[in-house]
Amino acid sequence: MNAKRDILSFETKCMKVTIDYSRCEAARSGAANPGCGFACVKADRMYDRGLLRIEGRRPVLAVPPGDAKKISNESLSWEYACNQAGCGAIRIAVPFPGLEEYRKTVDLTGRRR
Amino acid sequence: MARIYEHQGKQLLAGAGLRVPRGEVATTPEQAKEIARRIGKRVVIKAQVWTTGRFKAGGIKFADTPEEACVRARQVLETNIKGLPVTKVLVEELLKVAHEYYVGIVVNSSVNIKAPVLVFSTEGGTGIEEVAARNPERVGKLLIDAIDGLDIGRVRDLLTRMKVEEERREELANAIWGLYRVFRDYDARSIEMNPLVWTDDGQAYAADCHVTLDDGSIFRHPEFGIEVPRDMEREPTKLEKLAWTHIEESDYRGTGYFAQMVTDYRGDKVYVGFHGIGGGGSMLGAAALINKGLKIANYADTSGDPPASKVYKVVKAIFSQPISAYVMTGACLANQEQWYHAFALVKVLREELRDRPGFPVLILIAGNREKEAIQILKDGLKDMDIRLEIYGREYIYRSDYIGERAEKLIAEYLNEERGAE
Numbered sequence: 001m002n003a004k005r006d007i008l009s010f011e012t013k014c015m016k017v018t019i020d021y022s023r024c025e026a027a028r029s030g031a032a033n034p035g036c037g038f039a040c041v042k043a044d045r046m047y048d049r050g051l052l053r054i055e056g057r058r059p060v061l062a063v064p065p066g067d068a069k070k071i072s073n074e075s076l077s078w079e080y081a082c083n084q085a086g087c088g089a090i091r092i093a094v095p096f097p098g099l100e101e102y103r104k105t106v107d108l109t110g111r112r113r
Numbered sequence: 114m115a116r117i118y119e120h121q122g123k124q125l126l127a128g129a130g131l132r133v134p135r136g137e138v139a140t141t142p143e144q145a146k147e148i149a150r151r152i153g154k155r156v157v158i159k160a161q162v163w164t165t166g167r168f169k170a171g172g173i174k175f176a177d178t179p180e181e182a183c184v185r186a187r188q189v190l191e192t193n194i195k196g197l198p199v200t201k202v203l204v205e206e207l208l209k210v211a212h213e214y215y216v217g218i219v220v221n222s223s224v225n226i227k228a229p230v231l232v233f234s235t236e237g238g239t240g241i242e243e244v245a246a247r248n249p250e251r252v253g254k255l256l257i258d259a260i261d262g263l264d265i266g267r268v269r270d271l272l273t274r275m276k277v278e279e280e281r282r283e284e285l286a287n288a289i290w291g292l293y294r295v296f297r298d299y300d301a302r303s304i305e306m307n308p309l310v311w312t313d314d315g316q317a318y319a320a321d322c323h324v325t326l327d328d329g330s331i332f333r334h335p336e337f338g339i340e341v342p343r344d345m346e347r348e349p350t351k352l353e354k355l356a357w358t359h360i361e362e363s364d365y366r367g368t369g370y371f372a373q374m375v376t377d378y379r380g381d382k383v384y385v386g387f388h389g390i391g392g393g394g395s396m397l398g399a400a401a402l403i404n405k406g407l408k409i410a411n412y413a414d415t416s417g418d419p420p421a422s423k424v425y426k427v428v429k430a431i432f433s434q435p436i437s438a439y440v441m442t443g444a445c446l447a448n449q450e451q452w453y454h455a456f457a458l459v460k461v462l463r464e465e466l467r468d469r470p471g472f473p474v475l476i477l478i479a480g481n482r483e484k485e486a487i488q489i490l491k492d493g494l495k496d497m498d499i500r501l502e503i504y505g506r507e508y509i510y511r512s513d514y515i516g517e518r519a520e521k522l523i524a525e526y527l528n529e530e531r532g533a534e
Contacts, residue, residue, distance in 0.1 A: 080489065
């Protein structure tokens with residue numbers, strides 16, 4: 001938990017997940033039934049492995065951070081659900097070491113004509 | 114199946130007690146000259162590339178003197194064999210050949226056999242398939258029990274049955290037995306000596322050696338320095354190494370295969386990023402694109418139920434090439450829920466195509482959770498300014514149509530750009 005920016009961040013096997021509560025519709029409104037309908041938690045139950053739950057009217061990690069690496073099936077569904085129903089508060093990075101550096105050495109434009 | 118070079122294979126054979134021609138590897142003509150001088154007799158210069166047909170392609174040349182070896186090595190090192198640059202040559206003594214045999218061992222994975230099979234022919238130096246078709250009586254086989262291994266007595270019996278001259282049998286049997294030990298000890302999938310030479314002075318030599326290794330065993334053999342254990346005719350590219358290291362090697366959850374079909378991009382060509390799910394459907398999709406004259410930049414496969422994070426990385430690798438379209442043909446698979454692919458695709462396409470208006474994206478996705486996957490794609494990409502077409506299971510046998518649509522979308526995309534100028 002990052003106290004300064006009110007952010008929840010945790011890692012799974014290949015992902016780095018961040019929930020920015022300052023953008024999270026549920027956390028901002030404090031409503032029991034926010035406009036997003038806790039879409040990220042619903043997506044988690046449908047597509048992932050129960051890593052998120054609602055606590056204090058916001059999505060929180062439902063398992064110890066160390067267990068997230070073992071449990072998640074890395075569905076990428078939380079970010080999608082938040083983008084679709086919420087305010088884009090969830091960001092998932094999937095690190096691919098060396099790829100950005102490689103891409104700088106290649107003209108990726110492709111033929112356009 | 115990963116390959117090793119001829120010179121590496123010969124080192125293994127020599128370690129197992131087989132005779133191999135005296136020789137060394139050179140990367141420059143000058144080194145070749147020095148090696149020829151040390152050998153002190155006629156030499157053969159052989160391109161070290163992972164492909165067959167080297168002689169016809171100018172990859173094998175002969176030299177009488179060290180000076181000529183220098184000239185010939187330069188010629189070979191300037192050769193491009195089947196698109197593969199030659200970076201090293203094997204310079205070795207030229208044998209005085211009395212007779213050429215063939216011997217190979219290959220894992221036959223057909224359901225009725227599932228065991229290594231030893232193939233021996235009294236005619237070597239040419240394709241074994243050709244000999245088997247023309248003169249089947251010259252080819253003999255032994256089935257090797259995977260548990261009990263190969264008894265040298267059975268090899269002797271085979272040579273007798275094949276009417277090999279009696280005075281040669283023991284030495285040839287020992288050579289074949291040595292080949293088997295290399296096959297077994299180094300976890301090979303196939304190994305062959307073609308030819309196994311009988312020299313004028315009555316000795317058996319492994320004049321050539323091809324070895325492919327079981328990909329799953331590469332971790333046991335760091336001595337080969339194989340970075341990407343695959344059946345490839347060339348060294349892996351930087352992108353393939355990255356993909357192997359960060360997608361496949363450390364993550365056993367499903368397949369995340371990525372291989373480049375093009376390594377020297379040309380500015381006047383249109384390349385398609387290709388992504389298949391499952392072998393059969395992927396092949397149909399790839400063939401449909403090729404039949405339309407489209408050039409596939411890569412081959413990728415994400416089957417076996419990989420997580421969305423793994424699919425994401427494969428598609429990122431695909432977009433790390435100069436492509437003008439992305440085509441996915443996802444076969445109708447029962448062992449994975451396709452919505453994970455949909456989540457991955459939405460994420461990558463949103464990242465990659467934000468600034469590429471009109472970019473052609475054609476997705477055929479079929480199988481479990483197909484309807485939901487298609488809805489996720491439609492919803493997730495609805496605000497994207499791209500040429501998006503999504504198809505479901507009713508199109509899995511209509512690969513020609515998928516090819517036609519890809520061709521059309523790409524033509525529109527290219528024309529649009531031309532019109533804008």
